[in-house]
Amino acid sequence: MSDFDRSNDSGRPTGTAVSPADPPSGPAAPGRFPDVPSIELDGVTFEYPDGTRALDGVSLRIEPGEVVAIVGQNGSGKSTLVKHLNGLLRPASGRVLLGGRDIRDAHVAGLAGRVGLAFQNPDRQLFAGRVSAEVEFGPRNLGLRGAELQRAVAAALEAVGLAGEAAANPYDLGYSRRKLLAIASVLAMRTPVLVFDEPTTGQDARGVACVRSVVAGAVAEGRTVIAISHDMRFVAECFGRVVAMRAGRVVLDGSPSEVFAESHWSELRATYLEPPIAAVVGARLGLGSTPTASGLIAAARAALDGRPAAPGPADSGPNR
Amino acid sequence: MAIELAGITYRYAGASRASLGPLDLSVAPGRVLGVAGANESGKTTLCLVTAGLAPAVVGGKLEGSVRVDGADAAGLKPHELAQRCGMLFQNPSTQLSGTTATVFEETAFGPANLGLALEDVLERTWWALRAVGIEGLAPRDPARLSGGQSQLVALAGVLALRPRYLILDEPTSELDPAGTALVADALVRVARETGAGILLVEHKTEVLARIAAEMVVLARGRAALSGPATEVLGDPRLAELGVEAPARMRLERELRAAGVEWTAALDEALA
Incomplete structure (x- = not known):
């Protein structure tokens, strides 16, 4: 049971996305979300x-x-x-x-x-008759008004690619766009913690790309x-x-x-998960743990050059 | 014997343009027809039209003909249609009855309403629960399930009707990878054992590669690509239509694009 309860300390990631803990109440560093x-x-x-x-x-x-x-x-x-x-x-x-x-x-x-939370099922979250009213609801309840409110709403709709739908009825949007709308209505609240x-x-390929950029944008802000x-x-x-x-x-x-x-695949499969295909290919080629395509490519190149693999950009944790 | 859509155009009530069509399409018994396409390309609308729910239930205007085993869908009564075409909605909370206390009763709801003998209702209910691997959820409250579990219950409820055709709108969207594989295998088995024709809308092209013989990619309500699934999934136009190729194919392309020297070992690792 050694892999159980690794949650408190031993499994701490060392990746680039993990920022050092700023004191929560301290002054915000430049470019850091307060x-x-x-x-x-x-x-x-x-x-x-x-x-x-x-x-x-x-x-x-x-x-x-x-x-x-x-x-x-x-x-x-x-x-x-x-x-x-x-x-x-x-x-x-x-x-x-x-x-x-x-x-x-x-x-x-x-x-x-x-803490802003976008539900799995957008229909449990959406209720307004207009897309703009839906997105306004959260920030308005947090006290935003006027131009500041409009900016927050516009930025959130822009982030999910729904800027052109502000006047639409949420239920005239398909399921995938209702999900993006639910995300926008959480983004508009500018919460320091985002939960999706x-x-x-x-989502189709463009929708997934849009969600990726929402995540990347929030991470860049230090949220x-x-x-x-x-x-x-x-x-x-x-x-x-x-x-x-x-x-x-x-x-x-x-x-x-x-x-x-690879050492965790049996544990992953016990919880009904499969490792990413890049990880499987990397392991079969004896290149270590390469869960991303870019990591796999870097490891494959390094192997051809006879050098040890440098970690890929999105997975800078220690390779095995 | 098939569901035949001929010269279909469908426009929602109040919409300025058609959401679907012109389109011709056929769902044959015992086979899985895959449907992919970008958001808002007409996939859900195609499901509603094929299942006979649009315009009969949701309104709007349909041109062209939908024939189920030769009979005009517009002339069928709701209970006749329900036994021929079972539709699984994208959002399981749209599907579940909200009137039952256990997953077992929820799954039995459909067959019980067909007026079958009790033993047939029980047999179909257990069969459907087992097919999607949720017999362990039978005593649970349907209102207290996770999103993925609700989706499996909704699918079991449709399977229990044993319709001749299954219209499934993203049946695996909320499922974990093992649940996705389980449902894919269950659909193949259902098609083979009951002879059901299946129209399967999926963003997960890995699932289509695994179980669909033929597939259609929709764009603006029309069939932008169609043919054998292996050919369609390898078509270079797939990405611009908002559809991702299966993970294996994408990884192979990325490796080749990055100039990773190709070896037999790599071929083998990707197999």
Whole structure:
């Protein structure tokens, strides 16, 4: 069981996307998003009323500015976990801390300005009659008005490629664009922490590219991004840290190179996951852990030149 | 015997232009027809028209003919149509009845409403639950499932109707990789064992490569590419139509583009 409960310290990623922890209340460094809190789950357990134990003692610490993918089998507790981050669900036991403070007594409305969560199912989130009104709702409730509000709305719609649809009815958009709209309505709130529940499902190639640029943009600003995904290529290429869950527990936690290394494939398959194809090819060629195409290419070139592989750009964790 | 769409054009009520067509297409028994295309290219509309729900249920204007095993779909009553064409919606919460207390009852809802004998209802329900690997969820509350689990329950509910044709709008979108592979294999089995014709809308081209004999890529409501799935998936125009080639094919292209020296070992590793 040595791979279990690696969540607290040993699996810390060393990737470039992981910024050193700025003190959450300290002055913002230039180009850094202000007041990005650390997130800590400490022995969190949650049961649904029908007795399903969705979280079973999850401990996890996410530093400000980290970009974390949560992966795992359907029903392994991923969505339940992220709903604890903005207080939609409260732990049966254990604690959730934002910026070092227990959020036990914090209201969802108060947390909404710090942790933005885009649901898996956009139809659980959207309610307005106009796309612009939908996106305005969040920032307006956070107190934005006038030109500032309009700028936030326009930037969010632009980010997901819906700038031309501001006057449309959300339900005249197809499912994939309703999902992008749900993401825009969270982006407009300018929260220091962004959480996306399966943002790429139902998206075509352009939609996936759009989600990738949303993630990259938020990371460049120093915001924390957490996303649930089954798309292992997206996970390997866009995230500095991967947390794998099974049956309400964290079973793997590390950089893509670490988590997708061949030694973890049996664990991944036990939680219904497959390593990215680049990782499989790299392992078959004896090139080490290469979860991304760029990492595989670098390793293949280095092997041909007789040099040890340099890590790829999106997976700078230690190669095996 | 087939669902035949001939000279179809469909426009939603109030829309200024057609969302689908002109288009001709045929879903043959025992085969999987794959459909891919960019967002808003007409995939879901094609499902609604093929299943006979548009315009009968959602309104709008349809030109051309939809024939199910020779009968005009427009002339079929809803219960007749439901037994011929089972449709799985993209969003499982649109599909689930919301009236049942357990996954078992939810899956049994369709066959029970067909007025079958109790033992037939039970047999079909267990068969459908097993086909998608969720017999373990049978006692659970359908309202308390994860997104992916809900999607499997919705699919089991459609399979339990044992329709002659299955119209599936992204049945694996919320599923983990193993769940996706399980559903793909289940669809092949259903097509073979029950002779059902399957129209499968999928963004995951790996799934289409694995189980679709033929496929269509839609663009602005029309068939931009069509033919054997292996040919369509290898077509260089695929990317500009907003469809990604299967992961293996993409990786091979990226490696070649990067000038990685090609070896037999690499060929073998990609196989």
